[in-house]
Amino acid sequence: MIDVIETTLAWRRLSPRMLVIHPFQEVVRAAPALLGLLVAGTSSGGQGQWWSIGGVGLMVVLGMLRWFTTTYRITPEHVQVRRGLLTRKVVTVPRDRVRTVDVTSHVLHRVLGLARVEVGTGTSERRREGRLKLDALTAAEAARLRVELLHRSPAAPVTPSEGAPVAEGAPVAAPVAPPAGSTPAAETELARMRPAWVRFGPFTMSGLVTVGVIAGFASRLVSEGNVDLGRVGPVQETWRWFSAMSLLLEIATVVLVLAVFVSVASTLGYVLAFGNFRLTRHTEGTLHVTRGLLTTRATTIEERRLRGVEVSEPLLLRAVRGARLSAVTTGLRTAQGSQRGGSMLLPPAPRADAVSVARLVLPRAAGTPSAAPATPASPATSASVASSAVEASPVTADLTAHGPAALRRRFTRAYGVHALVLAVLLALWWWAGLPSWTWLTAAALLPLTALLAADRYRSLGHALTSGYLVTRWGSLSRRRVALECDGVIGWNIERSFFQRRARLATLTATTAAGKQGYQVPDVDLAEALRLAAAGTPGLLDPFLVKAQHVS
Template identity: 85%
Template sequence: MIDPVVETVWRRLSPRMLVVHPFQEVVRAAPALLGLLVAGSSSGGKGHLWSVAGVGLMVVLGMLRWFTTTYRITPEHVQVRRGLLTRKVLTVPRDRVRTVDVTSHVLHRVLGLARVEVGTGTSERRHEGRLKLDALTAAEAARLRVELLHRSPAASTTASTTAVTVTPPAGSTPAAETELARMRPEWVRFGPFTMSGLVTVGVVAGFVSRLVSEGNVDLGRVGPVRETWRWFSAMSLPLEIATVVLVLVVFVSVASTLGYVLAFGNFRLTRHAEGTLHVTRGLLTTRATTIEERRLRGVEVGEPLLLRAVRGARLAAVTTGLRAAQGAQRGGSMLLPPAPRERAVSVARLVLPRVSSGTPEAAASPVTAGLTAHGPAALRRRFTRAYGVHALVLAALLAAWQWAGLPSWTWLTAAALLPLTALLAADRYRSLGHALTSGYLVTRWGSIVRRRVVLECDGVIGWNIERSFFQRRARLATLTATTAAGKQGYQVRDVDLAEALRLAAASTPGLLDPFIVEARTMSTLSANSM
């Protein structure tokens, strides 16, 4: 048992970080060092020497960070003290802790370390609310997670000693947990469609360019590169383009699949009896996120175009204390990696509190319930906007061709893509929809990435209604439900004004009633509101 008096002593991060820092800096400076090895110091310029000096400085600074950072956990607060010249104390009240994120990179895992990030509900846009401990021993991190989250509702009322006896010892999993989802090998087929490999292409390109600039490596002198280039430039232009596209597609697919396996391998979503959801994932870098269930305001089903083509979807939590998910794997709010759509739907049903407990299994879940379409005016608006943008691009290209000598194939290609624009506009309209079922506001939009957000009506803390000049002409409005969770505001786009008001009034009963009038006054209203 932990004595409360001992708890208030300032503690240091794990001393093993003294090994991690130098290693990380060396890896980061790898291109320069590699260049030094390949080219030798004779190839002129002292750039790489400066790089090495920089690496040394960073190593020293990193080690200093360990000596200057301390933390402590008191019954009321989590505090981190850091800084060499300006000492800074970051204090987070424990009852404000919403999420705890435990990440271990490869090196961390080898040394048995883990980084702990504590998320609070407020000021998520700025980074002030987040508290990071890089890094503790894995056991210490696990204990901290359990302690911070599973005790926080009781922390203010019961003494800390009684709660400690309830929490299990470090490292072991609590007995009362139910598994909601787990990675299945056949999900790997969604890997190539996540496009995460594009990032890898960027990283490789960045590495090569740094190798050339910092490491002074002349690519033209490397044998295989020269051979490939000679072979490549012997081909005709169409063949060259086809080769590049083919190589890119194969490379991105392989990299995406690999990325999928590494990021989501061992994925597990569990629910703990203390009222938290727990997500663990990752083969090399492991990541464990804990979300307080009473802070969960809804879910977001994301379907990027490629994933939609193979009937896949991903699921993210809309919760206070976590930044909204970006991309397939970044962001701690992920609840399910790209997986079969039906899985995403069933997991959403399990996670949403009102759906799983209140209604029988057969009842419509807000994730599958039919949506109200936004009507012909919204459809027209999709087309005018899509064609408007396309026409602008086309005009710019034509102008550049006429006066700046741009080759004619650019605007010809742009003109040939017009049918694609129509398809995009039609699909964007098809995605638009909204509904209000079993206490959840549902909105869906987007084509390249189609998102369906299910937001608890209790989580809505206000409404913004926007009407641009063109929207007023089409009698449409964009309704934004503001919330403290996720992206802070979720839009129902280009919906009929009367329908928007009906939706808002039904979602938050009573709030809008004093401000709504019947249609007879419409003409006078629009006259004086101009």
């Protein structure tokens, strides 16, 4: 038997153990329906249940067919996956385009010692075609594939060690199966999960999703099983007790119950998703993130594709001085929510830890002197520039505020939206008979809008330090992005009618990494141009003129 990584030209199949997993997966997916059928029994009669069972059976068969129709191979130049029953399709990815490799094992996968491999390429992440997914290989094969694809050992001819240590059910961490050929990667640990971090769990709000899922599950169970909730004893009791209370107490109870439930679910979710978290750096130039208690996930990011980091502080997390850190890199979807997306570098953790990890991760600005000290005005600033060699890390450097015009704009925009909502509610109340408490509540929230606007202004800031463009914005979800200037492709400078009147502009640095473009919102036009000119030396010069008239 030839080893998988060996550049054989034979097409290989996924692990046959997937034949066991597919039926399981489909049954789990159809669980609410099946449970409903069980509850309903045969009392309702009819054919609905047969349709459901038939549907599940069909899904199982299709799932198993997928195993028979999917094959892959790794040639010296390409990774190819061939799939499809009626329309055969071959996805080919040149190996030097491989940017990231993501290895995930769900619970079932782990029981059977399997792992799913997802290969990220540099193609635009909006389209999914460029992504290549192998669901699933044995854990050892997956680990070896990852090492082989990212740590391009120059054509190491290898005698495959048959029966490599197959770590059944073990989390697919890097050192599980060192590739037979290359030397075991020397890794340094940059961060590791600490039990104290769990205190940030309740503030991630990820439990909201869980509540939604449970609610959906329950409603399906009720509808498919024809359960009449009103007749279930405990529910009836609770309802009677609940409706005996006053309205205020009712609201308080609901909020309290929801808050407790969401925090518990969020904490659980945090532990499950980020337990065993480790961030390591390998000497071959990759960053490696492993995490997860039940579902394990291992993401490898090529460091030379790393263009920066994003420190995000959602309001709740910010209140308890927490932050999360993600990578801005080509070839990875940007993080959505707390768990999705492979670009995560640090789960919700103390802000100080996020900052120190960010410092470790960011590539050192290669000798570029802190680009063009912005305002060579006061001796104080020049002193801080002098000490920048030590201090001005892009994640901690002081940011330039955007000035009174930006502040005014925050307030006009916040109150503009609020006034619009208020007007609509008033109109609906006047003509369509909407209850009056809706607009009264909206009016009562006016001070909150002011706070929000003020905080949004406080968040606004930018800097250009040691080869990085730094921008920060947002209040409910505050983000600070440090983007390497070398990763900036071009600039978009947008000015609406009102921005032109206030001499402001929204500067967008376009890049191939992360969200593809990062904004410096509502910055003074001259400052925007200075940033752009300093960020990409020479690009703007032919188009800049001395201001002799107001445009």
